[in-house]
Amino acid sequence: MEIVFFKRPRPRNFEYKPRYYDEEKERREERRKALEDAEKGISSTLRYDIERRWRMADRKNRNKSRGVNLLVYLIVAALLAYFVFFV
DSSP states (O other), rough: OOSSOOOOOOOOOOOOOOSSOOOOHHHHHHHHHHHHHHHHHHHHHHHHHHHHHHHHHHHHHHHHHHHHHHHHHHHHHHHHHHHHHHH
């Protein structure tokens, strides 16, 4: 819930109505967009492959570090238990 002391005006909508239609320009833009989409398709596939490889490598590194962390925690717990019970 928002408390407002002063009434804020609403933003006005922008309405643009073109005065003429250029059919050739429309075709050029459609061709340009089609070519850009084709290029994006190739680059997005490549980008996806790179990201997938990075994620896999990151998962492997995390799994390795989890194992090392667990080992360190167990050693520290064993040392603490040794000092508590035998020293």
